[in-house]
Every structure is written in C-alpha cells, then in structure tokens.
Amino acid sequence: xxxxxxxxxxxxxxxxxxxxxxxxxxxxxxxxxxxxxxxxxxxxxxxxxxxxxxxxxxxxxxxxxxxxxxxxxxxxxxxxxxxxxxxxxxxxxxxxxxxxxxxxxxxxxxxxxxxxxxxxxxxxxxxxxxxxxxxxxxxxxxxxxxxxxxxxxxxxxxxxxxxxxxxxxxxxxxxxxxxxxxxxxxxxxxxxxxxxxxxxxxxxxxxxxxxxxxxxxx
Amino acid sequence: xxxxxxxxxxxxxxxxxxxxxxxxxxxxxxxxxxxxxxxxxxxxxxxxxxxxxxxxxxxxxxxxxxxxxxxxxxxxxxxxxxxxxxxxxxxxxxxxxxxxxxxxxxxxxxxxxxxxxxxxxxxxxxxxxxxxxxxxxxxxxxxxxxxxxxxxxxxxxxxxxxxxxxxxxxxxxxxxxxxxxxxxxxxxxxxxxxxxxxxxxxxxxxxxxxxxxxxxxxxxxxxxxxxxxxxxxxxxxxxxxxxxxxxxxxxxxxxxxxxxxxxxxxxxxxxxxxxxxxxxxxxxxxxxxxxxxxxxxxxxxxxxxxxxxxxxxxxxxxxxxxxxxxxxxxxxxxxxxxxxxxxxxxxxxxxxx
Numbered sequence: 290x291x292x293x294x295x296x297x298x299x300x301x302x303x304x305x306x307x308x309x310x311x312x313x314x315x316x317x318x319x320x321x322x323x324x325x326x327x328x329x330x331x332x333x334x335x336x337x338x339x340x341x342x343x344x345x346x347x348x349x350x351x352x353x354x355x356x357x358x359x360x361x362x363x364x365x366x367x368x369x370x371x372x373x374x375x376x377x378x379x380x381x382x383x384x385x386x387x388x389x390x391x392x393x394x395x396x397x398x399x400x401x402x403x404x405x406x407x408x409x410x411x412x413x414x415x416x417x418x419x420x421x422x423x424x425x426x427x428x429x430x431x432x433x434x435x436x437x438x439x440x441x442x443x444x445x446x447x448x449x450x451x452x453x454x455x456x457x458x459x460x461x462x463x464x465x466x467x468x469x470x471x472x473x474x475x476x477x478x479x480x481x482x483x484x485x486x487x488x489x490x491x492x493x494x495x496x497x498x499x500x501x502x503x504x505x506x507x
Numbered sequence: 508x509x510x511x512x513x514x515x516x517x518x519x520x521x522x523x524x525x526x527x528x529x530x531x532x533x534x535x536x537x538x539x540x541x542x543x544x545x546x547x548x549x550x551x552x553x554x555x556x557x558x559x560x561x562x563x564x565x566x567x568x569x570x571x572x573x574x575x576x577x578x579x580x581x582x583x584x585x586x587x588x589x590x591x592x593x594x595x596x597x598x599x600x601x602x603x604x605x606x607x608x609x610x611x612x613x614x615x616x617x618x619x620x621x622x623x624x625x626x627x628x629x630x631x632x633x634x635x636x637x638x639x640x641x642x643x644x645x646x647x648x649x650x651x652x653x654x655x656x657x658x659x660x661x662x663x664x665x666x667x668x669x670x671x672x673x674x675x676x677x678x679x680x681x682x683x684x685x686x687x688x689x690x691x692x693x694x695x696x697x698x699x700x701x702x703x704x705x706x707x708x709x710x711x712x713x714x715x716x717x718x719x720x721x722x723x724x725x726x727x728x729x730x731x732x733x734x735x736x737x738x739x740x741x742x743x744x745x746x747x748x749x750x751x752x753x754x755x756x757x758x759x760x761x762x763x764x765x766x767x768x769x770x771x772x773x774x775x776x777x778x779x780x781x782x783x784x785x786x787x788x789x790x791x792x793x794x795x796x797x798x799x800x801x802x803x804x805x806x807x808x809x810x811x812x813x814x815x816x817x818x819x820x821x822x823x824x825x826x827x828x829x830x831x832x833x834x835x836x837x838x839x840x841x842x843x844x845x846x847x848x849x850x851x852x853x854x855x856x857x858x859x860x
Contacts, residue, residue, distance in 0.1 A: 380762055391766065402555065
C-alpha cells in the first residue's frame with residue numbers, strides 16, 4: 290500500500306530532515322510512527338500527502354509514484370488518503386454535517402449519496418445526532434471524531450493521522466485509538482504519528498521509530 | 508448558505524428510501540466500498556454525477572452571493588468604485604456617440620455663409636443674391652435679412668432683452684449658398700468660395716465645411732481619448748476586483764487549505780470565488796447603468812435647449828438594449844477574468860501548510 294524507498298528530505302534552511310528512510314506498509318496494516326519532536330514525523334506524513342515533495346528516493350502509494358505526480362493529479366492522490374490532524378482542522382462556521390460532507394462534495398457525490406454516507410461516517414464515530422451542531426459546541430474528543438468521520442467518509446484506502454490524540458486526555462485518546470483499530474479491521478491501512486509512548490505500548494502494532502531523520506526501528 | 512444546509516437536511520430525512528430506489532443494483536451487487544462514484548461512472552450512470560456537478564455550481568452561485576451580502580460594507584464600497592469607473596467609460600462612449608450623431612447630421616451640408624458688409628442695403632443684397640443664383644455651381648440661395656436675423660437671435664439666444672437695448676441692429680445680412688452636390692471635392696468648393704470672397708458686397712465668407720472638418724478632427728480626438736480612458740478604467744476594474752477577490756481568499760484561507768487537504772482540485776476551490784467575481788462585476792454593471800441614466804437625465808434638458816438654439820432636431824442617444832447588455836457583459840467578464848487571474852496566481856502560491 291505504502292512503500293518508502295531510500296527517501297530523503299532536505300530543506301534549504303534546516304538541512305536533512307529525513308535520511309534514507311525505507312519501509313513498506315502492507316494493505317490493511319496499522320502502524321505507529323514515533324520519535325522525538327523534530328525527528329521528521331510530520332515531514333514524513335507531508336511527503337505521503339504530497340504537501341511536500343521528497344528530495345531523493347521514491348514513495349509509492351497504492352502503486353503510484355507520489356513524487357512524480359503532476360500538480361493536477363495531487364488532489365486525486367489525496368482522495369486516497371484520509372488525513373487527521375492534531376488541531377482537527379474543522380471549519381468552525383460549518384455544521385458537523387457540512388464538515389464531514391466536504392470530501393464528498395469535492396469528489397462529486399450526488400445529493401442522494403452525500404447524506405447517507407455522512408450519517409454512516411458519523412455513526413461509526415458515535416456522533417450520529419450531532420450533525421447540526423457547530424464544532425465549537427463539541428468537546429475536543431468529539432471534534433477529533435468529526436475530523437475522523439471527515440477522513441473516512443470518502444472510504445479512502447489509507448488513513449494518516451498526525452498526533453491525533455495530542456490534545457486529548459488518556460481516556461479519550463484510547464477511545465480514538467480504538468476507532469482507528471476498527472478501521473484497520475475493515476481493511477484500511479492506518480499510519481499514526483504519535484509520541485505518546487505509553488499509549489503505543491498498550492497496543493500491539495508495528496512501530497516505526499524516527500531519530501534525527503533516520504528510521505531506527507520498524 | 509442556510510438554504511443549502513436546510514436543503515441537505517431535508518434530503519437527509521428522506522434518505523432511507525431514496526438511495527435504494529435510486530441504486531438498487533449497487534446495493535445488492537457490491538455491498539462494501541465498490542459503490543463509489545467510479546463504479547457508477549463505469550456503469551454509465553452519469554446522471555448523479557451531473558446532478559452533483561450542477562448542485563455544486565448552484566451552491567457556489569448562491570453562496571458567493573450570500574457572502575457578498577454577509578459583508579455589506581465591503582461589497583458596497585467595491586461595487587461603488589467599480590460602478591463609477593464603468594459609468595465613466597460608458598459616459599465617454601455615449602458622449603462620443605452623440606457627437607458622432609451630431610457630426611453625421613451636419614456632414615451633408617457644404618453650405619457657404621456670406622456675411623455682407625454693413626453698408627450694403629437690403630435691396631442690393633437681394634440683387635447680389637439673384638446674381639449668385641445665376642451661378643451654375645449653385646443649387647440654392649437663401650437670404651437672411653437683418654430683421655430676420657434679429658428675430659431669430661431674440662427667440663433663441665436668451666439675449667433678447669440685451670439686444671433691445673442696442674440702438675442699431677448689429678447683425679449683418681447673411682446669404683446662405685448651397686453649392687450643387689456635384690461640387691463634392693474640396694478644390695471646386697474652394698474656387699467658389701474664393702469668387703464670393705472677392706465680391707465687393709461680401710465682408711466675410713465662410714464655408715461650413717471647414718468647421719465640420721474641424722469638428723470631425725476634434726471628434727476623432729475625443730473618440731481616441733475615450734478609448735484610451737476606457738481601457739485605463741477597464742484596467743482599474745481588473746485591479747479592484749482582483750484585489751477584492753484576493754482579500755476574500757485571504758479571509759477564507761483556512762477553508763481553502765482544508766479543502767486542498769481533503770483533495771479539492773483548484774477548480775473546485777476557485778468556483779465560488781469566480782462566482783463572487785461575477786456578482787461583483789454584474790452588480791457594478793447594473794449600478795453603472797443607473798449612474799449613467801441619472802447623469803443623462805441631468806444633462807438632457809440643457810442639451811435639448813442647446814439643440815433647439817441650433818434649430819437642430821437632435822435627439823440625445825442613450826444606451827440601447829444591446830449596449831446595456833454589452834455593458835453588463837463586459838463588466839461581468841472583466842471581473843471574472845481578474846478573479847480568475849488572481850486565483851490562479853494565489854492558489855499556485857498557496858501551500859496547504
């Protein structure tokens with residue numbers, strides 16, 4: 290599903306952020322990406338979502354060479370990935386329904402399909418019945434679940450989460466992780482960047498560890 | 508925006524029955540994830556896609572309007588500035604069109620006016636006029652006596668009372684000579700004019716053609732001037748709209764970034780902004796039309812009085828239906844174009860993070 294082959298990323302200002310990173314995530318695999326702050330976790334995720342491009346090496350996503358994607362192809366690549374963020378990145382002036390519906394509208398789903406899928410996604414994250422609320426009226430955990438519903442509503446084959454529990458207490462974090470497990474169980478490839486070691490150790494999944502831009506475990 | 512939301516809510520309530528009725532096959536044949544849009548397109552069911560696309564356009568069309576209404580002061584200011592620029596260009600256009608019409612009316616006459624010397628009596632003036640009538644190159648001769656001239660002057664000039672105060676009628680006898688149409692070319696006319704100039708009775712001979720020619724070159728100047736000014740004002744419209752759209756994009760940056768992150772194409776992101784551009788241009792066009800109309804109403808009366816003074820039956824031209832349509836079309840088009848240019852540039856620059 291996702292293959293990194295000797296990937297390096299160099300920023301002109303800070304030098305190498307990632308050095309010779311190689312790994313392979315199978316279809317339906319779940320893995321954690323960990324490491325100290327500044328180890329390159331976020332950069333790695335950005336490379337997958339083509340927010341940044343790698344300086345050397347190859348990234349294959351679902352058989353596509355991400356680095357060679359043209360500017361016009363990037364949106365379609367991103368639709369294969371459900372992105373989840375630490376700060377949720379919800380639109381505060383839109384309802385939960387509209388937030389979750391956004392990827393569907395972008396992908397051109399018709400109005401028969403959109404409400405059905407939005408409700409299905411909200412049902413999965415346990416927020417059915419809160420469609421008309423605005424994000425600010427929800428708790429942090431609920432907001433993150435809206436973010437997750439938005440990421441999965443399009444049924445992407447892969448989920449990328451960048452510190453999804455960074456702003457949540459341990460109990461809520463465990464709930465969110467459990468959600469990710471459920472998606473993995475239905476065949477979605479999940480990659481979660483996190484430095485919450487205790488939480489990661491509770492769960493028995495592959496751990497990719499970055500140290501100063503190099504993959505030291507995984 | 509609210510309408511759109513409630514639209515979705517309304518559909519939402521109906522959903523249990525609808526999807527099944529609409530895609531019964533996708534339900535039975537492919538239970539899990541294969542009912543995505545791709546499969547449906549492969550099956551040839553473009554209708555839902557097309558509807559979705561039209562929905563998006565309709566949504567962008569109305570939501571962009573809604574956003575303009577949401578920030579009324581900015582919108583009104585922008586539209587006013589644009590309307591003033593567009594109305595100025597339109598007024599130049601109309602002014603030139605009216606002048607052209609005026610010049611068009613005059614073009615036919617290559618009349619020569621002979622102002623006779625003050626000491627020439629009316630009787631000898633008549634004799635002189637008869638002489639001229641005998642000239643084969645002349646088609647028509649008209650004598651305007653001192654009294655006739657005075658009457659005319661009193662009626663039309665508004666200086667009637669002032670004239671009465673004068674002891675003596677200061678106006679000369681005038682003979683208007685209309686040469687035969689065959690004398691189209693300037694040389695022959697010039698010759699005729701010179702014959703008149705040499706006559707003892709004539710104090711001053713003037714060919715109307717000359718000032719028509721002058722008018723025409725002034726007209727040409729006005730036409731070019733107005734074209735240049737209109738182009739400049741058009742550029743101003745481009746920049747004002749472009750800047751408004753840029754600010755709007757900046758205000759909604761977060762939304763744009765999120766849309767990009769969940770796989771929005773640039774055209775999806777651009778769409779509502781392009782519609783904003785359209786609305787701004789369209790409303791500016793409408794406002795400009797009203798500004799022009801008011802300006803025309805204000806000058807209409809004096810112009811018609813002036814036209815009366817010249818015994819002309821001059822009807823002021825206003826924007827025709829097709830010109831009004833062109834005005835709205837051009838202002839909308841300019842705004843959409845500038846919005847498009849700004850968006851293309853800004854969205855290329857804008858990275859999701």
